[in-house]
Structures are given as C-alpha cells and as structure tokens.
Amino acid sequence: MQVSILGAGSNAFGVAAFLANQGHAVKLWSPSGKRTELLGKGSPLKATGFFECELPVGVAASAQEAVEGADAVILNMPGNGHKAALDAAAPFLKDGQPVIISSHSSFGALYLSKLLAARGVRLPIIVWGTTLLTGRQKALDHVHIATVRQKIDVAAVPHSALDDAHALCTQLFGDRFVKRDGMMAIALSNLNPQNHLGIALLNLTRMEKGEEWSQPGHVTPAVGRLIEALDQERIAIAESFGLKVRTVFEHFSLSFHVPMGSVSEMNQAMYERDGGGNGPATIESRYILEDVPFGLLPTALLGRLVGKPALLHESGIEIFSASYGRDLKADNDLLPALGLEAMSLAELEKLCRNGYSA
DSSP states (O other): OEEEEEBOSHHHHHHHHHHHHTTOEEEEEOSSSSTTHHHHTTOOEEEEESSOEEEOOEEESSHHHHHTTOSEEEEOSOGGGHHHHHHHHGGGOOTTOOEEETTOOTTHHHHHHHHHHHHTOOOOEEEESSOSEEEEEEETTEEEEEEEOSOEEEEEESGGGHHHHHHHHHHHHOSOEEEOSSHHHHHTTOOHHHHHHHHHHTTHHHHHTTOOOBTGGGOOHHHHHHHHHHHHHHHHHHHHTTOOOOOHHHHHHHHHTOOSOOHHHHHHHHHHHHOOOBOOSSSSOHHHHTHIIIIIHHHHHHHHHTTOOOHHHHHHHHHHHHHHTSOGGGGOOSHHHHTGGGSOHHHHHHHHHHOSOO
C-alpha cells in the first residue's frame, strides 16, 4: 500500500521504518521540512533496536502532496501539532480515504470530522489509544526502536466503520489491534499522559538539571502508587460512560513485555532487563508540554461532565502550570474549536459515535 505519514518525529520515523520493512511504500511529511532533509536527499531510513532495517522512504514537500494518492494517511506527531496538520491536510482528503490518528488525543478526530463535514466529505477516521512503538531519534535518518506494542486499542468515527478500520490496521501492522466501543473509549484509553504526570512530576528536578536517569528505574513505589491512583480516576470516568478500558497494569505488561505486577514492580523489571531507556533531560518535554494540555485536560473535562472530578489530574495541571509560570491549559487549540463544555452528555456521546454529518 501507499501510506503517507503526517509527522517526522521519532515515532513517525519508527512507523515509517516498520511499514517499509513490511514492503509498503511510505512517504513522510514534515511541516517544517527540516526533519526530512536527509531522507529527501536520498538517505535511507535506518532503524535499530527492537527491529532493524535500512530502507528508502519518500518525502512529501506539502500536506497536499502527502495526502493525494495515498491509500491511507497516518497522523503521527505530538498533540500540539495535530490541529495545524489537520488544517493543512483536510482540504485534500477524499471520500473513503482512511485517516489513522496515532495516538488520538483531545478529540482530534471530532475536529477532523467537523472540517470534512464542511466540505461534504465522508471517510473513516481511525483512532488508536496509544502509539505502535516507542523509540528515540538518533539522527535525521536513524531511529532506535525500544519496543513495539503487542496490543493497541482501536475505534473508528463513524463507529460503523470499525470492522473495516480493524482490517486495515491489521493489514498494515499485524494482529495487535483490539476493537473498542467507540471513540469515547479511546479518549479514555491513552494512559501515557497520566503515567507521564507521575513520572515527570516526581522527577522534575532531574529533568530540569539535564541529568541522565533511567526512567523505569526511577518509577519507585511512591511514583508507582501515584500512577495507580491516577489510573483509578480515569477508570471511574470510563465506567460512568459504561465503558471498559485497559488498566495501567495491563498497559505496562502488554506494552513492555513484563509480567503483571504493581506499576513500580513492572518498571523495575524493565530496568533490570535492559535499562528501559532514559527519562527526559529537559523540562521542555512532551511529557508536560504535550501531555498536560492535550492529555490531562480532556480527561479532567470528561470527569467534570460526568460528575467524577479527576482531582489528581486537575492538580497535576495546576502544579505544572505553576512550575512553568504559565497556563498550560491555554496551549490546547483543539478543545476551543469544538466547544465540548457547552454540549450535553448525549450530544457528546452521539458525536463520538457518528462524527459530524457531511
């Protein structure tokens, strides 16, 4: 298949390498053009770590070039880039052309649905609860893959497209996708923001001082208990919607291939096995700058809507905002474009099921 990826960070590079290694034709689009400079000059994309390959990938000069002719389009960049990328790509998407959002955050699928409805375009929007893999970009033509996840939650907007969405994802990435009951379940299935809140908050000075520190090694029992308490808030909100979502224990076990235990025990097992990778060495990190406005804030909003306030999530937002000396909530540019706060629960649930009408 011809697959275009909107994004050119470490995760987008990893997904591109994975797809190319499976024989698909891949094209990357970097909004700035800087991160695909070497690839555009003919340098092959090199992947090391969990799997290894060195293969050519294409480069698109514009969102239009990326979208046109693609059998599938994947949005794979930090949440703070989603709105701009969707604004750039939406005018060129065609009826029936599937779009995968990896991973889905802050109701971005509804924003895309709204843009497409204004054009009279209908297509399946496929949303994942997390990313395919984790890794670090070593160079502008090299990504090191730490792990490829065994299971990924998937849903579709409209929900009627779920079976076809699951089949497409399986064709591209293998038998690792678990169907979930609608986009609302996916909105409450991305565990990374809550996990990063616990990790970053209790290791913030290490990040700020630029220390080299093992991330799983520093998920001590105290950090693990905070993450587990954050998870209970998320699960309570999901249950209020009648939804079953994966627990943080299942997430760590399935994502990082360790035996089930407490959050700290599983992270220590990762550390003892292979070190598990280092935590951020700067406070200019997506763990905060992306995950607070685009991950924690939507969860907090849903908690208020269903009468289950996520007080730890809300406190984390305020503590980080105070630490950074600015209102991180204001960085979210998707929620204001949707006006979810003014909707009834019935309206929101219907939108998450069907999207906007074309």
